[in-house]
Amino acid sequence: MTVLLALPFLCAFLVLLFARSGRNTLACLTALAPVAGLLLLATFLPAVLAHEVISLQQAWLPTLGLNFSLHLDGLSFLFALLILGVGLLVIVYARYYLGEHEDLPRFFASLLLFMGAMLGLVLAGNLLLMLMFWELTSLASFLLIGYWRHRDEARTGARMALAVTGGGGLALLAGIILIGQVVGSYELTDVLAAGDQLRAHALYPVMLVLVLLGVFTKSAQFPFHFWLPHAMAAPTPVSAYLHSATMVKAGVFLLARLYPALSGTDWWFYLVTFAGLATLLVGAITAVFQHDLKGLLAYSTVSHLGLITMLFGLGSDLAPVAAIFHIINHATFKASLFMAAGIIDHETGSRDMRRINGLWKYMPHTAVLAMVASSAMAGVPLLNGFLSKEMFFAETLHQQLLGSFSALIPGLATLAAVFSVAYSLRFIHDVFFNGEPVNLPKFPPHEPPRSMKIPVEILVFLCVLVGTFPAFSVSGLLASAAQASLGHALPEYSLGIWHGFNLPLLMSVIALLGGIALYSLRRPLYRWYDGLPDLNALETFGQTLKHAYTRTSRAMAVVQAVSLQRYLAVMLLALVLVVGWTLWPMTSLGGPVALTPVDPLTLIGLLAMALVALLTVLFHRERLRALVTLGLVGLIVSMLFARFSAPDLALTQLVVEVVTILLMLLVLNFMPATTPQESSSLRRLRDLCVAAAGGGLFAVLSYAVLTRPYDNSIARYYLDNSVPGGGGTNVVNVVLVDFRGFDTLGEISVLAITAIAILALLGGTKLPRPRTDRQGRLWTAAREYMMLRLLARLLLPLALLVSVFIFLRGHNEPGGGFIAGLVTSVALVLLHVSSGQQWVEQRLKLDYRKLAASGILVAGLTGLASLLFGYPLLTSAHGHVAIPLLGELELASAMLFDLGVYFAVVGGTLLILGQLGHLGYSAHLPEDK
Numbered sequence: 001m002t003v004l005l006a007l008p009f010l011c012a013f014l015v016l017l018f019a020r021s022g023r024n025t026l027a028c029l030t031a032l033a034p035v036a037g038l039l040l041l042a043t044f045l046p047a048v049l050a051h052e053v054i055s056l057q058q059a060w061l062p063t064l065g066l067n068f069s070l071h072l073d074g075l076s077f078l079f080a081l082l083i084l085g086v087g088l089l090v091i092v093y094a095r096y097y098l099g100e101h102e103d104l105p106r107f108f109a110s111l112l113l114f115m116g117a118m119l120g121l122v123l124a125g126n127l128l129l130m131l132m133f134w135e136l137t138s139l140a141s142f143l144l145i146g147y148w149r150h151r152d153e154a155r156t157g158a159r160m161a162l163a164v165t166g167g168g169g170l171a172l173l174a175g176i177i178l179i180g181q182v183v184g185s186y187e188l189t190d191v192l193a194a195g196d197q198l199r200a201h202a203l204y205p206v207m208l209v210l211v212l213l214g215v216f217t218k219s220a221q222f223p224f225h226f227w228l229p230h231a232m233a234a235p236t237p238v239s240a241y242l243h244s245a246t247m248v249k250a251g252v253f254l255l256a257r258l259y260p261a262l263s264g265t266d267w268w269f270y271l272v273t274f275a276g277l278a279t280l281l282v283g284a285i286t287a288v289f290q291h292d293l294k295g296l297l298a299y300s301t302v303s304h305l306g307l308i309t310m311l312f313g314l315g316s317d318l319a320p321v322a323a324i325f326h327i328i329n330h331a332t333f334k335a336s337l338f339m340a341a342g343i344i345d346h347e348t349g350s351r352d353m354r355r356i357n358g359l360w361k362y363m364p365h366t367a368v369l370a371m372v373a374s375s376a377m378a379g380v381p382l383l384n385g386f387l388s389k390e391m392f393f394a395e396t397l398h399q400q401l402l403g404s405f406s407a408l409i410p411g412l413a414t415l416a417a418v419f420s421v422a423y424s425l426r427f428i429h430d431v432f433f434n435g436e437p438v439n440l441p442k443f444p445p446h447e448p449p450r451s452m453k454i455p456v457e458i459l460v461f462l463c464v465l466v467g468t469f470p471a472f473s474v475s476g477l478l479a480s481a482a483q484a485s486l487g488h489a490l491p492e493y494s495l496g497i498w499h500g501f502n503l504p505l506l507m508s509v510i511a512l513l514g515g516i517a518l519y520s521l522r523r524p525l526y527r528w529y530d531g532l533p534d535l536n537a538l539e540t541f542g543q544t545l546k547h548a549y550t551r552t553s554r555a556m557a558v559v560q561a562v563s564l565q566r567y568l569a570v571m572l573l574a575l576v577l578v579v580g581w582t583l584w585p586m587t588s589l590g591g592p593v594a595l596t597p598v599d600p601l602t603l604i605g606l607l608a609m610a611l612v613a614l615l616t617v618l619f620h621r622e623r624l625r626a627l628v629t630l631g632l633v634g635l636i637v638s639m640l641f642a643r644f645s646a647p648d649l650a651l652t653q654l655v656v657e658v659v660t661i662l663l664m665l666l667v668l669n670f671m672p673a674t675t676p677q678e679s680s681s682l683r684r685l686r687d688l689c690v691a692a693a694g695g696g697l698f699a700v701l702s703y704a705v706l707t708r709p710y711d712n713s714i715a716r717y718y719l720d721n722s723v724p725g726g727g728g729t730n731v732v733n734v735v736l737v738d739f740r741g742f743d744t745l746g747e748i749s750v751l752a753i754t755a756i757a758i759l760a761l762l763g764g765t766k767l768p769r770p771r772t773d774r775q776g777r778l779w780t781a782a783r784e785y786m787m788l789r790l791l792a793r794l795l796l797p798l799a800l801l802v803s804v805f806i807f808l809r810g811h812n813e814p815g816g817g818f819i820a821g822l823v824t825s826v827a828l829v830l831l832h833v834s835s836g837q838q839w840v841e842q843r844l845k846l847d848y849r850k851l852a853a854s855g856i857l858v859a860g861l862t863g864l865a866s867l868l869f870g871y872p873l874l875t876s877a878h879g880h881v882a883i884p885l886l887g888e889l890e891l892a893s894a895m896l897f898d899l900g901v902y903f904a905v906v907g908g909t910l911l912i913l914g915q916l917g918h919l920g921y922s923a924h925l926p927e928d929k
Contacts, residue, residue, distance in 0.1 A: 001054065001056050001070040001072055001123060002056065002070070002867055002868070003040060004037055004040045004041065004080075004119065004123070005070070005116065005119050005120055005123060006116075006864070007032075007033045007036055007037050007040075007116075008033045008034075008037075008112040008113070008115040008116030008119065009112070009113070009116045010033075011029060011030060011032050011033035011112050012033075012108075012109045012112035012113050012116070013857065014029050014032075015029050015030055015105055015108045015109045015112065016105055016109050019105035023095060023098075023100060023104050024095070026104050026105060026108055027091060027092070027094070027095040027108070029108075030091050030108040030111065030112060031088055031091045031092070033084075033087075033112055033115065033116075034084040034085070034087045034088035034091065034115070035088060037080075037084045037119070038081075038084050038085065038088070041077065041080055041081060041084065044072060044077065045077075048072070048073065048074050048077045048477075048480050049074075049476045049477070049480055051073075051074065051480055051483055051484075052073075053071065053072070053073045053484075054071075054072040054073075055069070055070065055071050055072070055125055055189075056068075056069065056070040056125075057069040057070075057125065057187075058867055058870070058871070058872055058873070059872045060129075060872055060873050064128070065126075065128060065180055065185060065186040066126060066128040066129060066186065067126050067129070067186075067187065068126070068129065068867065068872075068873060069124065069125030069126040069129060069187060069188070070123050070124065070125050071123065071124065071125030071188050071189070072123060073480070073484040074477065074479075074480025074481040074482070074483060074484040075122075075253075075256055075257065075324075075481045075484040075485050076122045076123050076484075077477070077480070077481070078324070078327075078328070078477055078478075078480075078481040079118075079122040079249070079253055080119060080122055080123065081477075082245045082246070082249070082327075082328070082331050083115060083118045083119055083122070083245065083246055084115070084119075086240075086241060086244070086245040086246070086331060086335050086459075087111070087115050087241060087245075087246075089335070089339075089455035089458060089459065090111070090237045090240055090241040090335070090455070091108070091111070091237075092451065092454060092455050093237055093240065093339050093342070093452060093455045093456075094107070094108075094111075094235070094237035095451075096448065096449050096451060096452035097235065097236060097237055097342055097346060097452065098235065098237070103147075106143075106147070107144075107147055107235075110140060110143040110144050110147065111144065111237075111238075111241070113136075113140045113143070114137060114140035114141060114143075114144060114241075114242070114246070114247070115246075116136075117133050117136035117137040117139075117140050118133075118137055118246050118247070118250065120132075120133030120136070121133040121134055121137060121250055121253070122253060124188070125187065125188045125189070126186050126187055126188065127176045127179065127180060127186040127187075127188065127191060128176065128180070128186050130188075131169070131172060131173055131176055134169060134172065134214070134218075134250065135166075135169050137246075137247055137250060138161075138162055138165045138166055138169060139162070141158075141161060141162075141165075141231075141242055141247050142158045142159075142161060142162040143158075144234055144238045144242065145157050145158040145161055145231045145233065145234040145238065145242075146158030146159075146234075147234060147235055147238065148233070148234075148235065151233060153230070153233040154233040154234065156230065156233075156538060156542075157227075157230040157231045157232070157233040157234070158231075158233075158234075160226075160227045160230050160231075160538070160541055161227045161228075161230075161231050163227075163541075163545070164217050164224055164226075164227045165217050165218050165227070167217060168213050168214040168215075168216065168217025168218055168224070169214060169217075169218075171210045171211075171213035171214050171217075172210065172211060172213065172214025172215075172254075174210045175206075175207050175208075175209075175210030175211040175213075175214065176211070178203055178206065178207045178210065179191060179198065179207055179211075179261075182194075182197065182198060182201050182203065182207070183197065183198065188257075191258070191261050192258075192260045192261050192487060194261065195260050195261040195262070195264075195487075198261055198262065199262070199264065199265055204265070204267070205267055207262075208262055208265075208267055208268065208271065209271070211254070211258065211262065212271055212272065212275070214251070214254070215251040215252070215254050215255055215309075216251065216275060216309075217251075218247070218248070218250050218251035218254075219248050219249070219250070219251025219252050219305050219309065220248055220251075220279070220301075220302050220305055221251070221275050221276065221278075221279045221305065221306060221309055222275060222278040222279040222282050222283075222306070225279055225282065225283065225302045226537035226541070228243060228248065228298055228301065228302055229295055229298040229299060229302075229537075230537070230538055231243065231298075232292075232294040232295060232297075232298050235342075236294070236338055236339065236341060236342025236345065236346075237339075237342065239294060239297075239298075239338045239342075240334075240335045240338035240339050240342070241335070243297075243298065243301050243334075243338070244301065244330065244331050244334035244335040244338060245331035245334075245335055248301065248305055249327060249331070251305075251309075252305065252308045252309060252312070252323070252327065255272070255309065255312045256312065256320065256323070256324065256485040257485070259312060259320060259485050259486065259487070260485075260486065260487030260488075263312070263315065264315065268313065268315070269313055269314070269315055269401055271313070272309060272310070272312055272313030273310055273313030273314060273401075273409075274313075275306075275309060275310075275313075276306045276307065276308070276309030276310025276311070276312070276313055277306065277310050277409065277412060277413075278306070279302060279303065279305060279306025279309065279310075280303050280304075280306035280307050280310055280412075280413070280416045281303075281306075281412060281415070281416050281419075282302070282303075282306075283299045283300065283301070283302030283303030283304075283305075283306055284299075284300070284303040284416045284417075284419035284420050284423070285419050286299045286302075287299035287300045287302075287303060287419070287423040288419055288422050288423045288426065288518070288522070288525070289525075289526065289529045290423075291352055291353050291354055292351050292352065292353070293341045293344065293345070293351040293352075293353055293356070293427070293431065294338070294341055294345075294351055295351075296353070296423055296426070296427060297334065297337055297338055297341060297427075299423075300334075300377065300420070300423055300424075301330075301334060303416065303419075303420065304326070304330045304334070304377075307326060307392060307413075307416075308323045308326055308327060308330070310413075311323035311326070311392060311395060314395050314396070314398075314399050314401075315399070315401070316395055316398055316399065317486060317490065317491050318391070318394075318395060318398075318490075318491060318493055319395045320482050320485045320486050321391070321478065321479075321482040321486075321490065321493060322388060322391035322392050322394075322395055324478060324481050324482050324485060325387070325388040325391060325474070325478055325482075326388035326389075326391075326392065328384075328388075328466070328474060328478070329376070329384040329385050329387070329388045329463070329466065330385075332376075332384065332459045332462045332463050332466070333373045333374075333376040333377050333383075333384065333385055333459070333460075333463050334377070335459055336369065336370075336373040336455075336456045336459035336460050336463070337370065337373045337374065337377065337427070339455060339456045339459070340366060340369055340370035340373065340456055341370075343363075343366050343448045343452065343453070343456070344356060344359065344363070344366070344370075344431065344445075346448060347363065347442060347445040347446060347447075347448055348437070348440045348441070348442050348443075348445045349440060349441030349442040350440055350441055353426070353427075353430040353431060354430075354438065355437060355438040355439060355440060356430075356431055356437060356440065357430065357431070357433070357434040357435045357436060357437055357438065358432070358433060358434065358435050358436045358437055359431055359432050359437070359445060360432040360433060362437075362444055362445045362446060363432075363445060363446065363447050365447055365453065366447060366448070366453065366456075367431075367432040369453065369456045369457060369460045370427070370428070370431070370432070371428050371432065372460050372463060372464065373456075373459070373460055373463060374424045374425075374427045374428050375424065375428075376463040376467065377420065377424045378420060378421045378424035378425065378512070378515065379417065379420065379421070379508060379511065379512070380512070381467075381497070381508075382464070382467050382468055382497065383463050383464065383467035384462070384463050384464075384466035384467040384470070385463070385467070386467060386508065387466070387467060387470055387495065387497065389417065389508065389511075390499070390504045390505070390508060391504075392413065393410065393413060393414070393417075393503070393504035393507040393508065394503075394504045396409045396410040396413045397410050397503055397504065410507065413507075414507045414510055414511055414514075417507070417508070417510075417511035417514075417515070418510070418511050418514035418515050418518055419515070419518065420511070420515065421511055421512055421514070421515020421516065421518075421519075422515040422516075422518040422519045422522075424515070425515060425516065425519045426519060426522070429519070467497070468497065470495040470496075470497065471495045471496070474495075475495050478495075565679075565683075565687065568690075569686070569687070569690045572690050572691075572693065572694040573690060573693070575694070575697065576693045576694060576697050579697055579701070580697065583700065583701075583704070586704075589700060589703060589704050589707075590703065590704070590707045591704070591707035591708035591709070592707070592708070592709070593706070593707050593708060593709055594707070595703075595706060595707060596706075601643075602640075602643055605636055605639060605640060605643070606640075608636055609633060609636040609637065609640070612629050612632045612633050612636065613629075613633050615629045616629040616630050616633060621674055621675045621676075621677065622673070622674055623668050623671065623672075623673060623674065623675070624668065624673065627661065627664050627665070627668065631657060631660075631661050634653060634654075634656075634657035634660070635654070635657060637653055638650045638651075638653035638654040638657065641653055646732075647814035648730065648732040648733065648814045648815070648816070648819070649732070650814075651806075651814055651815070651819045652818065652819055652822070655819060655822035655823055655826060656822060658822075658826050659822055659825060659826060659829070659909060659913075662826075662829055662833070662913060663912070663913060663916070666913065666916040667916065670767045670768075718731050718734070718735055718739060719731060721739075722734045722735075725738070725739075726738040726739065726876055726878070726892075726894065727811070727876070727878025727879075727892045727894075728811035728812050728878075728892065728894070729811075729812045729813075730810060730811055730812050730813055730814065730815070730816070732814075732816075733810045733811055733815070733816040733898075734811070734894070736816065736818070736901075737811075737816070737817075737876065737894040737897045737898050737901070738874075738875075738876040738894050741863060741874040741876070741894075741897060742863075742873070742874055744859075744897075744901060745856070745859050745860060745863065745874070748855060748856060748859065748900070748901055748904035748905065748908070749856055749904075751852075751904060751905065751908040751909075752852040752853065752855070752856055752904055752907065752908045754908070754912070755848075755849075755852060755907070755908040755909075755911035755912045756849065756852075756911070758911070758912050758915055759849070759911060759915050762915050762916070763915075788830075788833070788834040789834040789835050791834070792827075792830045792831045792833075792834040792835065793831070793834075793835070795827060795830065796827050796828075796830075796831055799823055799824070799826065799827030800824060800827060802823055803820040803821070803823040803824045803827070804820070806819050806820040806823060807820035807898065807899075807902060810898060811892055811894060811895065811898075816898055816901070817897075817898035817899060817900070817901035817902035817905070818901055818902075818905055820902055821901065821902040821903070821904070821905030821906045821909070822905060822909065824902075824906050825905065825906050825909040825910055825913075828840075828844075828906075828910055829909075829910065829913050832913070832914065837914065846910075848906075848907045848908075848910045848911040848914060849907065849911060850907075851903050851906060851907030851910075852903065852904050852906075852907030852908045852911060853907070854900075854903050854907075855899075855900045855901065855902065855903030855904030855905070855906075855907055856900065856904055857900070858896060858897075858899055858900035858903060859897050859900030859901060859904070860900070862874075862893060862894075862896045862897040862900060863897065865893070866893075874897070876892060876893050876894040876897070877892070877893045878891065878892035878893070878894070879891060879892075
């Protein structure tokens with residue numbers, strides 16, 4: 001299962017790696033993930049049909065309750081099948097839908113990222129792990145919906161989808177934390193087994209509401225349904241994938257997954273049933289009045305999601321069966337309809353149903369496919385939509401939860417079905433008949449390429465197959481998925497296409513006839529609808545965000561937005577108050593441990609550091625002098641680290657100081673040499689008091705810590721287990737690459753992201769640089785300095801050799817990938833400064849972005865490799881290997897992780913400094929010419 005989950009992410013990397021390939025190659029690389037995934041998934045089919053559960057659990061962060069747990073049963077198998085199967089068809093379709101001028105690598109990589117996130121969500125056996133993938137689906141869908149970023153509607157739709165689903169994700173996070181605290185575990189099996197405990201708890205209503213907020217926002221339930229139609233600004237392949245089989249189904253998947261734990265109460269019935277019923281009606285009624293073809297399909301999707309949600313709320317044992325059956329059917333007919341709509345848009349240049357009339361004459365093959373899928377959506381007999389709607393009608397009749405008003409639910413369900421038939425009939429009649437096309441941008445339209453219709457044909461064939469032979473095609477998989485959702489054995493039911501003359505059949509007939517009658521009266525209904533107040537969800541959402549932003553900006557202006565001084569003052573004062581309040585009850589700040597005696601040399605160093613720090617404050621308006629004194633402070637700090645037996649910290653501090661000074665020198669190149677005095681005497685007195693309070697607080701804390709024993713702290717664990725657990729005598733490096741490897745992976749990721757952000761912010765920027773010094777003397781226009789250039793070229797091989805030495809010895813002696821990367825960066829930056837950016841780039845053809853990305857990838861893959869051997873993520877392995885001529889050598893997998901750190905540090909650092917260097921040169925190009 002781990003390989004199944006990793007496939008989309010690995011293929012996304014391959015797509016980006018071969019980004020310059022043709023679209024056939026990119027499509028094949030993208031399709032590799034779902035094809036291989038389906039083959040792997042097929043190996044689990046016999047066990048799933050036997051109602052077995054395949055699980056995998058690896059400890060990750062056990063103290064937080066987060067484990068890498070995977071859980072494959074009938075329900076997760078079904079959703080994984082939909083994700084991979086529909087995903088494969090969408091990839092084939094997108095190959096022909098998107099033109100060669102599109103950014104195909106970005107599209108396919110984003111699609112695979114979303115596919116992997118959805119697989120992780122449905123396969124997760126831990127609620128916290130599920131939540132991580134839940135949020136990843138929101139981020140990936142944001143990229144896909146906003147793929148055409150040059151369009152305002154795409155950017156707005158993406159932001160709206162992210163804001164709504166992200167807000168629901170926060171509510172879901174709170175609900176999951178409460179569930180985990182009540183149950184005592186976040187493992188899915190434990191939570192599902194604790195249903196009685198959860199329902200009996202006093203916080204059950206709170207937990208349920210929070211979880212349902214996540215579900216309703218993700219699955220576009222009323223009143224959160226407004227984001228889904230605006231997400232139609234995405235390319236049609238995205239709509240066919242996200243809004244038929246995957247993203248919007250994530251919410252109903254969570255309903256099905258947590259059904260045994262949270263259902264069976266009045267709270268569940270009223271919240272889930274009526275939210276679903278309202279969504280069913282609002283979506284169906286609104287869909288009839290849409291003129292945009294994808295708008296009609298979007299609101300019909302909202303309606304069908306409401307139908308599924310409503311079924312889960314009814315509470316009968318067969319309702320989940322009907323809901324899951326309709327999930328399957330909706331995925332097939334809705335994905336095919338979206339693809340057909342994309343073909344129509346692709347060949348006519350329009351989606352306005354008032355213009356795209358009479359297409360039967362021009363696109364008969366596409367018309368037949370779309371009409372069959374529309375009929376399935378309407379619930380026409382012998383198609384799959386008819387069967388699940390029949391089951392839906394039957395379940396609405398069997399509930400008696402509203403007493404004498406129970407008949408209201410089947411009545412409203414029939415009304416929604418009437419509108420469903422009406423908008424399905426409109427899709428067929430207005431698009432393929434109803435006269436001739438009107439002012440089409442592309443005329444005459446014609447059939448698309450043959451291969452573009454294959455995915456639609458497959459999906460339409462499934463609609464007919466399931467509708468005609470349901471027991472043969474889906475009965476086993478449906479029973480396995482429904483039993484996994486229900487939590488116990490299923491009652492008897494039949495998937496036959498004929499159940500005799502009964503009330504559900506009568507409701508279907510009423511829906512079909514009523515839909516035809518409603519469509520025939522569409523023109524007066526359109527006039528009535530046009531007279532209603534215009535409720536623009538997009539405008540309302542924008543105004544709400546603007547209002548929230550204004551209020552937040554005003555609140556933040558009080559704290560930090562006015563000036564950096566105020567922000568720092570508030571932060572320091574808050575820290576002093578909070579920590580001081582905590583320390584106040586202590587009877588004694590000092591502990592039993594005596595302070596280390598201070599020898600004269602150390603005292604001189606401390607006094608020198610204090611003096612230089614004071615000079616930095618005094619010279620802070622003279623930027624160059626302040627930078628020199630600040631560098632001296634860093635140098636003395638590194639000497640203090642060395643004095644107190646912390647050579648790793650000393651090396652790191654020293655190299656970081658050099659890199660920081662170079663960075664600041666490049667920045668100061670574009671700033672005035674001095675700053676005027678703007679603070680009043682009173683403000684300077686305030687700053688002095690705040691600084692004294694902050695310094696005094698840290699002095700007190702340092703004294704309290706240094707006078708207390710550390711034997712019971714985690715430091716003792718690191719010292720005792722560095723060699724046996726990590727295979728290295730350098731405790732600092734073992735902590736970085738083994739014990740706290742996850743932190744290090746996050747830190748190098750932040751470094752790379754920061755570098756890319758700086759590249760994006762400063763790209764193309766040209767800043768003027770002062771041409772004279774403060775006395776009016778001209779600066780030299782020379783780009784190269786002979787002595788510095790010769791020195792830098794002589795030092796480069798030596799520095800690289802030193803960095804390799806520091807890297808190789810890091811596991812047992814002071815050093816490691818981080819320090820080695822900084823040493824390499826300093827040497828290369830010195831070469832850039834002395835010889836010029838252009839000279840270096842012509843000879844050293846390194847893409848620093850790829851170097852930083854490869855570092856993160858190497859470190860991440862090293863961590864993932866441990867999972868293949870049954871160990872937690874980022875577990876290090878070490879041992880001794882006998883090599884001829886060299887003897888016995890110690891090898892540790894942590895060295896590969898450290899190599900990733902090295903690449904990330906070099907790539908990220910040089911990306912930042914190099915961009916600043918380009919900034920300077922670009923400002924002088926006109927002058928140098």
